[in-house]
Amino acid sequence: MSATIDTPGPALTAAGASLPSRPGLRARRRRNLQILRITVLVLLGAFFLVPLLSTFEFSIRGIGDAPRTFEAWGRIPSDATLRSAIIDSLLLAVLTSVVALALMVPTMIWVRLRLQSISRVVEFLCLLPLTIPAIVLVVGLVPVYAWVHYLAGTDSILTLFLAYVVLVLPYVYRALDTGLSAIDVRTLSEAARSLGASWFDVMVKVVVPNMASAVLNAALLCVAIVMGEFTIASLYNYVNLQVAIQQLGLSDASLSMAASLSALLFAFVLLLLLSFVGRRRDRRGKA
Amino acid sequence: MLYVGIFLIIPTLVVVVAAFLDGANRPTLANVRELGESYIAKTFWNSFWVSALSAVIGAVFGALLAYVLATGNPHGTFRQAVTSACGVLAQFGGVTLAFAFIATVGPAGLITTWLIANAGVDPFGSSLFELRGLILVYSYFEIPLMVLVFLPALDGIRPQWREATESLGGTTWDYWRSVAVPILTPPFLGALLLLFANAFSAYATAAALITQGAPIAPLQIRTAFTSEVLLGRENIGKALAFGMILVVAVVMILNSLLQKRSSRWLR
Known part of the structure; x- marks a missing residue:
């Protein structure tokens, strides 16, 4: 989920520039869209990744105050x-x-x-x-x-x-x-x-x-x-x-x-x- | 064909027929009347709003994520990665999902212990094991499912429609209000119904989280199925199952009606 975000390619920019009548509108719309995309991705990315990371953390937790250990993973087989x-x-x-x-x-x-x-x-x-x-x-x-x-x-x-x-x-x-x-x-x-x-x-x-x-x-x-x-x-x-x-x-x-x-x-x-x-x-x- | 008959049609018929039989195989309406009993009606009502809320949450966030994907590069690796991840996560349920959330916001979960250590508060308590918790946990597979279902509809929106709006002098607001939203409403509602049915029939996640009591309909079936059989009440489980079939059937019929409507603009 944390892969790179595609930025709008050069084709889009060119299309925006070819409409000189409303360049400000295009740029603003693109910036708003970019903000929305990043917010959505960060929030949902966290929602989906944190439970998985927590599971992993839980699985290597030591009993009581014991240090972290992969011992539980070794016991699976x-x-x-x-x-x-x-x-x-x-x-x-x-x-x-x-x-x-x-x-x-x-x-x-x-x-x-x-x-x-x-x-x-x-x-x-x-x-x-x-x-x-x-x-x-x-x-x-x-x-x-x-x-x-x-x-x-x-x-x-x-x-x-x-x-x-x-x-x-x-x-x-x-x-x-x-x-x-x-x-x-x-x-x-x-x-x-x-x-x-x-x-x-x-x-x-x-x-x-x-x-x-x-x-x-x-x-x-x-x-x-x-x-x-x-x-x-x-x-x-x-x-x-x-x-x-x-x-x-x-x-x-x-x-x-x-x-x-x-x-x-x-x-x-x-x-x-x-x-x-x-x-x-x-x-x-x-x- | 025969196989499907034995293992799919017969079970369904068994449920439907036995819902109307008493312990000695005499026809009766008692089982179905039992569905109106307050404790059973309560579980169906609980099931209903848990499914409805998680479907709405899943639909809204899933649609947002789908929109993000649809406005990006259609052949980019990012979109490929997210859609494959959604494919996995939409199927992800049951014990693993329940455990993941216990490890996160359960009494000894990562976030819970961190909050207690650093802020001195425990905001979750045992809410994970109540209906509120189910809504949160169900969203985990509802959002990816929404992405998978709704993305084709968003891809069906042509950029030309927006250009046409603009060349007619329309603003972004005009475009959304008069073009995009009316076209997307039927597929959105259809997806919402699908998500509702999905949450309504989910059993494994709830069973792994809630081991005591039966606040929702599938768990009530578990109780009826595993508990000692009381005289004259053998077929309550089947009546409950029949009730679930009814709900899901209504939802699916509505969904197919909506699909007919959305195919007018989107292929």
Whole structure:
């Protein structure tokens, strides 16, 4: 947030100078705008940065009057509850993204090629989870999960991925939709079909490689969302990463602060990766 | 499709149908009538104004930040950095967010301890764990969300419109009053509704901050969901969830109406 502020480029100044009738007005307006921009940026920058810095400060606070220490950060991998929660959350993230992609990639390609007429319905259904609060899903999923646990014969934490797939659906839909719009699916698939490829080959060997960055995008979003999920896990009494962090908050404040900040940094790195993927695609699109 | 059916439509139907059933699966209106009970109506009212205030705060500051971005270089690294940061922060909620604010203005927070040491006052007390605190904490993800939602609308404003106002002799005030504000009002209100729905359905942040009691609707559902089931009141949680669906549905319908209107000028 503390990056340099773009000053109005020379183009703007030139435009201002080319209107000699009201040079004072232009200059004043530009100065006012600059003051407004700096004030807004400083105030909001502080609002967003201070809580993060405080979390960091809290995580390295010594007990009592002890000096500052990174000891809590070192304990993240060695704490048993935290470690198993991290592993469970990572497994859930992988499961969720694999299932969501396996479900959505063929559906969306198929809808685009053959079933244009129902594309609005698919869009509506996929974006629906954005509007239904997660807490409502928790209440409604109880009977569904009773069946899942009965049929699967287990109530392992990994069954949570079934609900998570629904949570990530809107994000996967949007990422894949952008990817699909950027390529000419119809021409690609017709070319492949006329060369004798099966529908399976069309999807796996032709269309998906052409939208690889969109698929990667969707997968990264899934991981970020699942690693941050709290509502469903906590109400079904499963200990995923966020629930573990919250429980730690009651017993070991420094460790929980360190863990929560590192979870955030992890999500940040993921989404940063994602924006690089997006930028590379942009450049290729322009070339 | 089938998958969506099982894990999205069925839960919703379960909530809607069970809201009208009693413990022995007989149809009843008792659960829904319970929504009118004073303690439940109070939680919905609390939810309403916490969401409304945090949506207004988020919308105003988010719109300001979006304006700052829109008047800057559209391809600059600064804008890129801020929009990516907003993408992260808008998703940022739950335990991490609650902890960040506990570390800042909680009883042992950085700012609290600094103020006590240097000014001898504790202005926050336990307000972080009350509804006032929720509004502050919710703003943290509402402002970035507003930037993401409102920036496209601001980008849709053409510089030519301003030039046209000026060549017709209009002042800056005229431009804002008769051109920019009327065009931006529908997308602004739409974004406001979206922010409201977002705050209204937020659960994790509040759950991590407020561990005792249930002053807002999502937390009331938690109480109903986790507490011992009382005879004849099994479906109160579902009635509450049904109430939340109703509120969110109304907000979303209003939003889509506004969207139709704003698409007249902005694409």
